[in-house]
Amino acid sequence: MPDRLLRDIPVRRKVVLIIMLVTGGALLLSSAALVLLDLWRFRLDMQRDLATLAEIIAGNSTAAVEFQDRDDAFETLAALAAKPTIVAAAIYTGDPSLLVAYQRKGSRNHPPPRRPGPDGAVFGPGSLSLFSPILRDGRRIGTVYLESDLSEMMARLRLQTATVAAVFLVSGLAALLFSSGLQRVISRPLLRLSETALSVSERSDYSIRAEKQGTDEIGQLVDAFNQMLEQIQVRDSELLRAKEDLEKRVQERTAELRQELAERQRAERELADRNEELHRSNQDLDDFAYIASHDLKEPLRGIHNFSVFLLEDYGESFDEEGRSKLETLTRLSRRMEVLIDSLLHFSRLGRVDLAIDDIDLNEVVAEVVDSLAIHLRESGVEIRRPRPLPVVRCDRVRVRELLYNLIVNAAKYNDKPEKWIEIGFVASLEKGSGGPPAIYVRDNGIGIQEKHFDSIFRIFKRLHGRDKFGGGTGAGLTIVKKIVERHNGRIWVESIYGEGLTVYFTLAKEA
Amino acid sequence: MVLLKPLLKRLPKGRSVRRLGLAFCLAFCLAGGLPPGWAAAAEPPADLAAEIKAALLFNFAKFVEWPAEAFPDLSAPMTFCVYGEDSVGAGLEALIRGETLSGRRLAVRRLRDLQQVRECHLLFVSAAEKGRVSETLAALRDARVLTVGEGADFLGRGGMIRLFLEQNRMRFDINLDAAEKSGLKISSKLLRLAQAVNPQRRGG
Numbered sequence: 173m174p175d176r177l178l179r180d181i182p183v184r185r186k187v188v189l190i191i192m193l194v195t196g197g198a199l200l201l202s203s204a205a206l207v208l209l210d211l212w213r214f215r216l217d218m219q220r221d222l223a224t225l226a227e228i229i230a231g232n233s234t235a236a237v238e239f240q241d242r243d244d245a246f247e248t249l250a251a252l253a254a255k256p257t258i259v260a261a262a263i264y265t266g267d268p269s270l271l272v273a274y275q276r277k278g279s280r281n282h283p284p285p286r287r288p289g290p291d292g293a294v295f296g297p298g299s300l301s302l303f304s305p306i307l308r309d310g311r312r313i314g315t316v317y318l319e320s321d322l323s324e325m326m327a328r329l330r331l332q333t334a335t336v337a338a339v340f341l342v343s344g345l346a347a348l349l350f351s352s353g354l355q356r357v358i359s360r361p362l363l364r365l366s367e368t369a370l371s372v373s374e375r376s377d378y379s380i381r382a383e384k385q386g387t388d389e390i391g392q393l394v395d396a397f398n399q400m401l402e403q404i405q406v407r408d409s410e411l412l413r414a415k416e417d418l419e420k421r422v423q424e425r426t427a428e429l430r431q432e433l434a435e436r437q438r439a440e441r442e443l444a445d446r447n448e449e450l451h452r453s454n455q456d457l458d459d460f461a462y463i464a465s466h467d468l469k470e471p472l473r474g475i476h477n478f479s480v481f482l483l484e485d486y487g488e489s490f491d492e493e494g495r496s497k498l499e500t501l502t503r504l505s506r507r508m509e510v511l512i513d514s515l516l517h518f519s520r521l522g523r524v525d526l527a528i529d530d531i532d533l534n535e536v537v538a539e540v541v542d543s544l545a546i547h548l549r550e551s552g553v554e555i556r557r558p559r560p561l562p563v564v565r566c567d568r569v570r571v572r573e574l575l576y577n578l579i580v581n582a583a584k585y586n587d588k589p590e591k592w593i594e595i596g597f598v599a600s601l602e603k604g605s606g607g608p609p610a611i612y613v614r615d616n617g618i619g620i621q622e623k624h625f626d627s628i629f630r631i632f633k634r635l636h637g638r639d640k641f642g643g644g645t646g647a648g649l650t651i652v653k654k655i656v657e658r659h660n661g662r663i664w665v666e667s668i669y670g671e672g673l674t675v676y677f678t679l680a681k682e683a
Numbered sequence: 684m685v686l687l688k689p690l691l692k693r694l695p696k697g698r699s700v701r702r703l704g705l706a707f708c709l710a711f712c713l714a715g716g717l718p719p720g721w722a723a724a725a726e727p728p729a730d731l732a733a734e735i736k737a738a739l740l741f742n743f744a745k746f747v748e749w750p751a752e753a754f755p756d757l758s759a760p761m762t763f764c765v766y767g768e769d770s771v772g773a774g775l776e777a778l779i780r781g782e783t784l785s786g787r788r789l790a791v792r793r794l795r796d797l798q799q800v801r802e803c804h805l806l807f808v809s810a811a812e813k814g815r816v817s818e819t820l821a822a823l824r825d826a827r828v829l830t831v832g833e834g835a836d837f838l839g840r841g842g843m844i845r846l847f848l849e850q851n852r853m854r855f856d857i858n859l860d861a862a863e864k865s866g867l868k869i870s871s872k873l874l875r876l877a878q879a880v881n882p883q884r885r886g887g
Contacts, residue, residue: 235872238742244876308745309785 184359191351192344199343203336210332214325218300219293225255226304226316233263237306237314240265242272249274257324259299262317263306264288271314288315298322361390365397378405454522461519465512472512476505511632514647518631521654526567533561533575533611536568537595540576544583553583556594562609566679570655577648578613578675585673586617598676607678608661614674619667628665629653652677730770735853736846737774740807740831743844744784746873749804750866753827760788764803766819767812769793801826808832808842816840827866838883843867847878854878 178186229248236245245263252258252274261274262284273284282299293302299321306314368382378401384394479502487495534557541548541555548555564571575595582593594614620628620635627633631650652675656663661678740763754761761784765772772793779789792803797815800806800822808816810833820841823830830843837845838858843865845856857877862869874880 232872235742235746235870235876238745239739239876241876 182359183362184355187355187358188348188351191355192347195347196340196344199340203340207329207332207336211325211329214328215295218320218322218325219302222293222300222302222318222320223304225252225258226302226318229261229263229318230304230306230314230316233316234306234308234313237263237265237271238308240271245272246274252318253277257320258318259321260284260317260319264315264317266313268315282319284317284319288317291315358390361385361394365390365394369397372401378402378408458519458522461515462523465516465519469509469512469516472505472509476502476509479505514651515631518647518651518654521570521651521658526570526658528565528567530563531566531568531571532563533571536572536575537561540572540579543576544579547580548583551583551586552589552591553586554590554592555579556592558594558596561595561597561611564609564611564679566659567655570658571679574652574655574677575613577652581648582613582615582617582673586615588616590616592616608680610676610678612674612676614672616672619669619671619673620665621669622667625665625667629663732853733770734774736771736807737778739846739853739855740771740775740805741778741782743829743831743873744805746870747805747829747862748868748870749827749829753804753866754787758787760790761785761804762790762792762802764792764794764800764806765809766794766797766800766806766815767809771807771809797822801828803828805829805831808837810834816842825865829862829865829867849878856880856882858883860884 178189181189229252233245233248235241236248249261249263249272252261253276256276259276260282263271264287265271268288270284270286275282275284289303291303291305293300299319301317301319304316304318305312306316364385365382368380372378372380381398381401382394384391384398479498483495483498483502487498490498537557579593579595583591592615595612596614597609597611599609624635628635629649629652632646633650634646653663656677656679659679661680663675663677665673665675667673744761744763749761763775763779765775772791776791779791782789792799794800794803794806797819800819804827806819806823806828808819808830812819813834816832816834816837817840820830824841830841831846832842832844833846835845835847838856838861841858841861843858843862845858847854847856855877856879857869857874859869859874859881860883
């Protein structure tokens with residue numbers, strides 16, 4: 173509660189107020205304590221004095237009581253007139269009965285009681301009354317009664333209250349004067365610090381420093397404040413530096429990125445150029461192969477024809493060995509012609525455009541099997557088709573050639589007594605992706621080793637001897653691969669060596 | 684006086700009641716005097732006077748200090764002696780029963796002759812023995828005995844306290860010189876109550 177009341181008062185008034193409250197409170201408390209203590213002691217003194225007086229009277233009145241001499245007893249009591257606070261007094265005999273009574277002049281309203289009460293002092297309203305025994309030889313022979321008013325105590329209380337009030341007033345004024353002067357010791361450094369803080373926050377100038385005036389808590393506060401300002405200043409400059417640094421780094425990075433981008437573009441351009449170059453050189457290679465094979469065919473035909481003419485017309489002129497060599501020449505030239513034809517065919521595949529259409533592969537397979545019917549029957553090969561093939565967009569002629577080559581190969585490389593070829597498809601390679609179906613041609617032939625999975629597609633590559641499994645040019649699978657690639661498809665094989673081979677391919681050519 | 688006697692007689696003879704009556708009478712007779720109706724009477728009735736005298740004797744003993752050598756030892760009783768007028772002796776006997784003074788037991792002795800007078804501490808010589816006062820006091824010269832008597836010349840003859848009736852009140856005078864000569868200390872309180880102190884000097 174006092175916190176809230178004092179919170180918004182200026183410090184200098186707060187200090188003065190606190191000092192005044194504390195000094196005032198302390199003064200008031202101590203004064204009250206002193207007054208109360210004094211009154212308490214005064215009461216004790218009063219009781220003691222009254223008891224002493226009663227004892228004196230009792231001592232003086234023993235004979236009067238014993239002899240029941242009222243005159244003498246009254247004389248003893250009459251001496252009390254010298255003490256004006258005693259308003260009433262009495263002496264009782266041991267019977268007990270009132271021997272003599274005394275009342276101060278002008279206080280008739282205080283008659284002593286007719287019979288003595290119990291011994292001891294009793295504070296009544298406005299009075300202190302006392303019964304005290306009259307002893308002679310340690311034996312009680314009567315009682316003294318004294319009644320004193322409290323006027324002395326009241327007068328003392330009034331005096332003390334007035335004194336306390338005066339002291340309170342004077343010391344309060346003195347405290348006010350002193351504290352008004354001394355509060356500056358506390359308030360001035362605080363005010364100065366507060367002004368400094370205000371100017372710092374108004375101007376955002378962290379180089380301002382508060383002035384230190386002492387090493388007390390306020391001095392420590394000033395130190396801490398200055399340290400704080402210093403730290404803020406350091407942080408501020410650090411922040412500024414960091415900001416500049418960051419900007420620089422952003423610029424650097426931007427430049428780097430720009431450079432990277434340029435490099436990447438250049439690389440892409442280069443790649444495109446290379447691609448173009450590659451395409452061109454590929455084309456050149458195709459052209460070259462075509463031209464070379466086409467142009468080579470002409471003289472080769474002549475060599476072949478003339479070697480045949482030579483053998484027919486002048487065969488008798490040669491001996492047996494000569495004729496054999498001439499026949500070898502004829503055979504080799506014939507073979508070379510076949511190879512060149514294959515090469516020509518292959519190079520043509522890269523040159524001509526495809527005629528893409530929706531093709532029912534079932535029809536194509538049926539055509540191929542028809543054309544090979546005699547050969548297949550002779551070889552004892554069974555054709556299996558587990559389910560109808562799909563309709564695929566492709567070049568009919570090329571796909572026919574593709575299937576032809578694969579079926580011929582499958583029939584050829586088979587050493588099993590019961591041969592079969594299965595033609596089918598799996599819906600999609602990537603599940604749920606809607607990719608093109610993969611058509612396969614599977615056989616139970618000799619299979620190939622895994623290390624040869626790639627090399628079988630190379631042109632004129634043969635895994636077996638020239639005359640084994642019916643011979644061949646070694647261009648069949650190369651042509652197959654070329655056809656698949658021209659359709660943007662893929663081709664791969666699966667095989668268990670000695671148990672069979674499966675060739676998969678996809679066709680994804682769009683028009 | 685005639686009226687008062689049957690009043691006392693009619694009261695039960697119990698000790699406390701008698702004391703009560705005595706106290707009443709002491710207060711009455713000493714302080715206030717007799718009521719107006721009794722004013723015609725010349726003196727109090729004999730019994731009452733004896734009782735008052737006995738009470739006075741007892742009270743005198745309370746305010747007089749004997750020197751230590753007055754007693755053979757610490758447990759020796761204080762002895763009240765009455766010479767003549769047996770009723771005072773009877774009154775005293777009634778008064779001191781069970782009482783002590785300064786821790787001493789009290790005793791009453793009725794003297795028939797003066798042989799044992801020096802063993803007393805307080806001696807009352809009644810007016811009836813007026814004739815033997817001088818003899819008695821002579822026997823007690825320098826003895827530590829408080830002498831109480833009656834008669835105008837009791838003090839003049841060397842007695843210490845003289846009882847007399849004045850305006851229906853029992854009063855006493857004190858011969859302080861004689862008391863001091865015998866080594867007795869009479870309390871100032873008692874002196875204050877006396878009608879006159881050392882009146883024998885004037886008369887002497």
